Amino acid sequence: MRMMQQRSSGAIRASRRSVLVAARAGRQQPASQPPAKGSTVRKPSAQPPQQPAKGTVARRGRDAATTSTTGGAKLTAAERRQQAAAAAQQQAGTRAASTTAARRQAARQAGKAADEGGAATSRRPTGQEYFNVTGFPFPLGPYFTRNTLRREIERDTMWVFEQTQALEFFSVFTPVRMTVIKLASGGLWVHAPVAPTAECIRLLKELDAPVEYIVLPTFAYEHKIFVGPFSRRFPKAKVYVAPYQWSFPLNLPPQFFGIFPAGELRSDDPEAPWADEIGQKVFVPPSIGVNETVRFTEVAFFHKRTRTLLVTDAVVYVPEDPPEVIPVPALLDIARDNALARFVAGGRSRAEVAAIARPEPVEDSREARRKGWARMALLVLYFGPGDLLTPEASFAAISGRLFVGPVVETLVYSKIPKSVVEWVEDICGEWDFRQVVPCHFEAPVKAGPAEFRRAFAFAYEQAEREGLLPPRPEPQPPKPLPLPLPGFLAGLLGKLGGAAPAPAGPGGVGPRPVVFPETDMKTLNSLNNSLLALGAVKRNADLEAAAKAAAAAGLAAGAGADADGEAAKARALADAAEMEGSGAAAAAAPPQPVGAAERR
Structure with a gap:
């Protein structure tokens, strides 16, 4: 009986040790049942040690070794607390892992739903990445991505590639344009390159023609900065x-x-490789300040076959609707x-602004996009509109017409009006273009020499007022008709038979197309x-240059007069010396007989 009780106690202790080993190894064992009264409990047969499975945690081996050293000792209170803590830690880790996995799964599902819906996030197209922080006086973005839009202007001949320049913090974007022309050789002529993103290069290579020439038509930094990367x-x-x-x-030099x-580009250069197809007029005005190197140069080009005039910053045309390349989120944000907008409110009081302003987000509509575009255009053109x-009234004054931007007119062209007029006349006098492609805002613009001249009416007016241009000829009256005719026919034939009066406005070019509001021009x-x-x-650099030329001419004239006087004096002295020499020789000669003198 005592032997049976000892065997039963040994079995119970073995069962407890098995539970401990299983708990430390992370395995769950079935609870051992106490032996029935009167039953016999056999000792477990000796089994060879099991090798740990491949990939199992080494901690199990350490736990098994620890168990073997403990032998059949009973669990102490400290061991029981350690076992409970380990079990609690393992359970907490399992819960944390399951929670993290659930969160990641939820995030993936939310991202997938947003991508499919297209409202929460927008999937960024590939090939638009381009990092650049540049520009003076403002850092011109976009800083990380630039969308490129290609449009065909003339079939199989001319394309424009449009990107944006931006002050992203204010949601202000404006188009910037590169023009590509296919030459008779089959190669491409590239005007004013934009950022060479992978998307831009792919769109250019789709034209299936080699790039032969790259042209930088201006000094301006925002156009210059991309020429180097593009040419590489x-x-x-x-x-x-x-x-x-x-x-x-x-x-800094271009290098x-x-x-x-x-x-280097030169006006009417017959040696230009593209001279037979594209003409060029270089604008090199006098320096307007700082030093003699600071000149606002620009080169205009004329594609003869399509009768297209290419300029950089000389003129702009602001459309009523935003260009396609302008991002819609930016339009809606600034709308x-x-x-x-509440700060630049036309001098309104705080109460008046509060009654008008709607700071909440706007819904996407044509009206909202137009309002956002109007604000963008005014900020780009005026820096600080009124x-x-x-913005409706100010935008109406500038939209839908060809004109010189107020920044260029005020800060540059007003200092060199005569040079501007001479360049414009050189362009319009030789090139009969039918459309204009500027580097900013809308293009192409249906306009000819008359509309282009009218955009510079302010320069004609200023140059005339300051005496830098000759006076205009007076318009000739129409020739009288030999016979009286009915009213409308007489008027028609009178116009055909006589010279039409010159259009109103300075220089005969007509009135200026845009009168900038004073409130917008204040800044x-x-x-x-x-x-x-x-x-x-x-x-006025032109007046200063004219004064210097007059002074130089005066000095030259004075020097010439002085030289003439000195020469006259020299000739007089020479004549006097010759006369004196002749008289002395006659006095020294012996007297000749009369007959001999007569014979001579």
Whole structure:
């Protein structure tokens, strides 16, 4: 009986040890049942040690070794607490792992639903990545991605590639344009390159023609910065640049920007490789300040077959609807009456602004997009327009017509009106173009020489007023008709038979197409006056150049008069010396007989 009790106690202790080993190894064993009264419990047969399965945690081996050292000792209180803590920690880790997995799964499902719906997030197209933080005086974005839009202007001949320049913090975007022309050789002529993103290069290579020439038509940094990277994508292409390249505040050569020109653009250059197909007129005005290298050069091109005029910043055309390349989220963001719109509110009081403003997000509609585009255009053109809260009137004054932007007119062209007029006349006098492709805003613009001249009416007016242009000829009256005719027929034949009066306006070009509101021009005028007061720019570089030329001519005339006087004096002295020499020789000669003198 005592032997049976000892065997039963040994079995119970063995069962407890098995439970401990299983708990430490992470396995669950069935609870051992106490032996029935009167039963016999056999000792377990000896089994060879089991090798741990491949990939199992090494901790199990350590637990087994620990168990073997404990032998048949009973669990102490400390061991029981340690066992409970380990079990609790394992259970907590399992719950945490399951919670993290659930969260990740939920996030993946939410992201998938958002991508499928297209409202929560927008999947970024590939090939648009381009990192660039550049521009003076403002850092021009986009900083990380640039969408490229290609449009065909002339079938199989001319294309435009459009991206955007942006002040992303204010949701202000404006188009920037590269023009590509296929030459008779089959190669491509690239005007004013944009950022060479993978998408842009792919769209260009789809034209299935090699890039032969890359042209930088201006000094402007926002166009110059992409020429180097673009030319590296087409190493066989030759690069030509406008003269007088400069940068501020450090005047760096083109090579610093990765530009290695094969030549410099010159007006009507017969040696230009594309001279038979594309003409060019270089605008090199006098320096308007800082130093002689600071010249606002620009080159205009004329594609003869399509009668297309290409310019950079000379003129712009603002459409009523936003261009396709402008991102819709930015249009809708600036369309709401945000803090900037409420601040630039046309002088309204805080109560008046509160009654008008709607700062909540706007729904996507044509009206909302137009309002956002109007605010963008006014900020780009004026820097600080007078009224962003209600921009309709200011936008109506500039949209739907070809004109010179107020920044270019006020800060640049007003300092060189005569040079501007001469360049415009050179363009319009020789090229009969039918459309204009600027580098910003809308293109192409249906316009000819008359509309292009009218865009520069302010320059004609200023140059005439300051005596830099000859006076206009008076219009000739129509010739009288020999016979009286009915009214409408007489008027028609009178117009055909006589010279038509010159159009109203300066220089005979007609009135200026845009009169900029004073409230919108306040910021630009203040900036211009400050630059003039500091002496940073000249008030009129053409007048200064004319004065210097007159002074030089006067000095030359004076020097010529002095030279003529000295020459006359020299001739008089020579004649006097000759006369004196003749008299002395006659006195020294012996007297001759009369007969001999007569014979001579």
